[in-house]
Amino acid sequence: xxxxxxLPLVLTLAACGSSDQFGIPDKRVxxxxxxxxxxxxxGLNGGQPGMERTEDHLTFAIEVANNLREDIVVxxxxxxxxxxxxSPYRLSPTSGSFSETIPENxxxxxxxxxxLRTMFVDDRRQQTVGSRNVLTVVVTVMLQNGDSYRxxxxxPAPGT
Numbered sequence: 001x002x003x004x005x006x007l008p009l010v011l012t013l014a015a016c017g018s019s020d021q022f023g024i025p026d027k028r029v030x031x032x033x034x035x036x037x038x039x040x041x042x043g044l045n046g047g048q049p050g051m052e053r054t055e056d057h058l059t060f061a062i063e064v065a066n067n068l069r070e071d072i073v074v075x076x077x078x079x080x081x082x083x084x085x086x087s088p089y090r091l092s093p094t095s096g097s098f099s100e101t102i103p104e105n106x107x108x109x110x111x112x113x114x115x116l117r118t119m120f121v122d123d124r125r126q127q128t129v130g131s132r133n134v135l136t137v138v139v140t141v142m143l144q145n146g147d148s149y150r151x152x153x154x155x156p157a158p159g160t
C-alpha cells in the first residue's frame with residue numbers, strides 16, 4: 001500500500017522532466033552516420049594544395065543515402081573543421097540550405113564550397129610530428145522532420 005502512495009509523485013516528477021507530455025524529445029541528434037536509416041559519406045574534391053599557394057577553393061562532397069521506408073527531406077548541411085595545430089592545413093567552416101527530397105532506397109550528392117589554407121609549419125615541429133594528411137571534420141545533416149545526423153570524419157587532404 002505504501003508503494004502505491006508514491007506512484008503519483010513519481011509520475012508527476014517524470015512528466016515535469018520530459019520535453020513533452022509523453023517524454024519524447026522534440027529533436028533527435030543521431031551520432032551514427034554509417035548504419036541505420038540514413039547514411040552519410042564525405043569526401044573532398046579539388047586540386048592538390050600547393051606550397052606556392054596559401055589558399056585553395058575546394059568542394060566537399062556529402063552523399064546522403066536514405067535506407068528508411070519513407071522519403072526524407074534534407075534541409076541543411078554543415079561542415080565544421082576540427083582544430084588541429086599540428087596539421088599544415090586549415091579548413092573554413094561551410095554550410096548550405098536545401099529542400100532536397102530523397103526517396104526511400106535512394107541517395108543524393110550535395111556539394112559545398114570550402115576554402116583550404118596551407119599553413120607554414122616550423123620545420124623542426126614538422127620533423128618531430130610528421131605531416132598530417134587527414135583533415136578532421138564534423139558533418140551535420142539536418143532533416144525536415146527534426147532529426148540531425150552529426151558525425152566526425154577523417155578526410156584525406158587533396159593530393160594524398
